[in-house]
Amino acid sequence: MIPRTERYVMLMASLPSIRLLGEKALPINPARLTERMKLLEPEDRDELMTIASILSWNRIDTGDDDAAYVARAERILSAIRSATLREAALERLEIRTLIAALRRRHAGEEAPAAGTVWGIGRHVETIRRNWTQPDLGMARFYRWVGPAREKLEAGDSVGLERLILDVTWQAAARHEFGHEFDFEAVVFYLMRWQLADRWARYDADAAAIRFAELLDAALPPMASLEVAA
Numbered sequence: 001m002i003p004r005t006e007r008y009v010m011l012m013a014s015l016p017s018i019r020l021l022g023e024k025a026l027p028i029n030p031a032r033l034t035e036r037m038k039l040l041e042p043e044d045r046d047e048l049m050t051i052a053s054i055l056s057w058n059r060i061d062t063g064d065d066d067a068a069y070v071a072r073a074e075r076i077l078s079a080i081r082s083a084t085l086r087e088a089a090l091e092r093l094e095i096r097t098l099i100a101a102l103r104r105r106h107a108g109e110e111a112p113a114a115g116t117v118w119g120i121g122r123h124v125e126t127i128r129r130n131w132t133q134p135d136l137g138m139a140r141f142y143r144w145v146g147p148a149r150e151k152l153e154a155g156d157s158v159g160l161e162r163l164i165l166d167v168t169w170q171a172a173a174r175h176e177f178g179h180e181f182d183f184e185a186v187v188f189y190l191m192r193w194q195l196a197d198r199w200a201r202y203d204a205d206a207a208a209i210r211f212a213e214l215l216d217a218a219l220p221p222m223a224s225l226e227v228a229a
Contacts, residue, residue: 007039008181008182088171095167148163
């Protein structure tokens with residue numbers, strides 16, 4: 001049996017680097033990536049699937065209402081063993097919550113009522129209290145909120161999606177620092193691959209249609225986050 005440390009050195013060494021968001025041809029395809037993941041320790045594979053259940057759009061149960069999704073996400077977050085991955089997952093969900101708030105307000109919705117469970121993270125109440133402010137009271141935490149609002153209001157679906165992908169990419173890079181040959185490094189690699197793949201397959205026309213549909217439907221925040229990666 002391969003020792004854990006050696007196993008992850010082997011795994012990371014087998015993965016080609018993904019350095020730029022926007023590459024049209026990824027250096028490794030899904031089949032080969034899946035094959036490489038067979039080197040994961042069983043308990044780490046289970047944890048990866050658990051994290052994916054709240055971060056990957058195609059794993060979100062769209063039958064959940066806001067409260068049910070938030071409760072499930074918070075339960076999973078608290079169970080993540082790695083503090084680094086727990087913090088990274090939390091920030092990603094906070095980014096989604098902020099984008100969802102911008103969309104809801106743009107669609108004409110009022111601020112969520114006090115005590116309503118509608119988002120995830122440390123800024124939910126700040127956003128609710130500052131609903132009428134252009135930046136939702138969040139510019140001091142996220143400098144990109146202003147440009148995101150401008151793109152949303154201009155109907156620039158391509159620009160908004162690119163901005164969100166860039167923000168998510170940069171957030172992952174911050175949390176990844178110091179992890180090179182461990183389970184955390186593998187998870188961050190998969191996050192980068194997912195973001196790069198999403199942009200490589202991006203269809204601007206389809207995105208514009210999806211963007212308009214989301215606004216027209218005024219979907220609840222956790223169910224309206226497909227573009228938030």
